[in-house]
Amino acid sequence: MKKALILGKNGQVAWELMRACPQGWQAQACGREEVDLQEFSSLAGQVAELEPDLLINAAAYTAVDKAESERDEAYALNQQAVANIAAIAAEQGIPLVHLSTDFVFDGSKSSPYTAADEPAPLSVYGASKLAGEQEILDRALPNALILRTSWVYSSHGQNFVKSMLRLMSDPQREHLSIVCDQVGTPTWARALARAIWAAGDMMCAGQNPGGTRILNWTDAGVASWYDFAVAIQELALERGLLEGRIPIHPIPHTDYPTPATRPAYSVLDKAGFAQEFAVQPQHWRNQLGCMLDDLAEAEAGQ
Structure with a gap:
């Protein structure tokens, strides 16, 4: 039995990783209650206690707009904590999967970003995540994967899908105005979790090139x-998650200013991951339907 x-x-993502844990694996998730990632000794003690075969770092400061005014907090979790994780993975030779983001790019391309494209983050969040990537690249890890993803959502936690459902259910709201000139790919966290487990299986079996690689994973489309x-x-109306329809108006991002600048185009090229780990992404709309089914089932069981 392998341990993660x-x-x-x-x-x-961690929640979905636990739900999607495959046979042959024993997974333990740790939060700030169990380990302080910014304290090397705290993390080292947790690793020594569990003796994992695989480390998966799904911890991050993800409040994109708040990061503009909380720079130190963003870098503490997205860079310094990653430095500690990478140091332990390098020291003990533990395979590491680290999640990163499409926000490391400036969105100036018009074709999907590959791992070879030059990062140019526009925000503190993106810059702090890029700094975390560099902490891993700066160490000679025997087996590490930096996995960039985008627009992640789940039936657990707070995200765009659940925010939209809440706003669409508000009887006082006459319409919604949503940005139409920022393009990317929505990604169901369950699909991302399954991709991570597929990678982890092969990494622990030594069936991958080793060293540190940067790859992309999102849903398709x-x-x-x-x-x-x-x-x-x-899709929510089809599943009875909404009682009625509300008008949705497309607007340019200039009509919805935010503290953090977001890339106009952040579609990621998944071909490298699909080739290396033999996992093909499904279209984002199909995966959205699966997530809403999950949400409807959970609500029905309450």
Whole structure:
């Protein structure tokens, strides 16, 4: 039985990793209650106690807009904590999967970003995540994967899908205005979790090239936030999660200013991951339907 230590227990990816844990694996998720990732000794003690075969870092400071005014907090978790994780993985030779983000790019391309493209983050969040990637690259880890993803959502935690459902259910709201000129790919955290487990299996079996690689994983397809919101409403109505339809208006991002600048285009090229780990992404709209089924089932069971 192989053992995995998942860092970031309270996040939606860690939650889905626990739910999707495959046969042959024993997974333990740790949050800030169990381990302080910014304290090397705290993390080292947790690793020594569990003796994991795989480390998965799903912990991150993800409040994109708040990071603009909480720079130190963002870097503490997205860089310094990653430095500690990478040091322990290097010292003990433990395979590591670390989650990163499409926000390391500036969105100036018009074709999907590959791992070879030059990062140019526009926000503190993106810059702090890039700094975390560099902490891993700076160490000679025997077997590490930096996995960039985008627009993650789940039936657990707070995310765009659940925010849209809440706003669409508000009887006082006459319409929604959603940004239409920022394009990426929505990613169901369950699908991301399954991809991580597939990678972890092969990494622990020595069936991958080793060293440190940067790869991308999202669901398939492309959408704007407006497209995403329209699909959420359509599919939620089909499943009885909404009682009625609300008008959704497309607007440019300039009509919805935010503290953090977001990339206009952040579609990621998944071909490298699909080739290395033999996992093909499903279209984001299909995966959204699966997540809403999950949410409907959970609500029905309450």
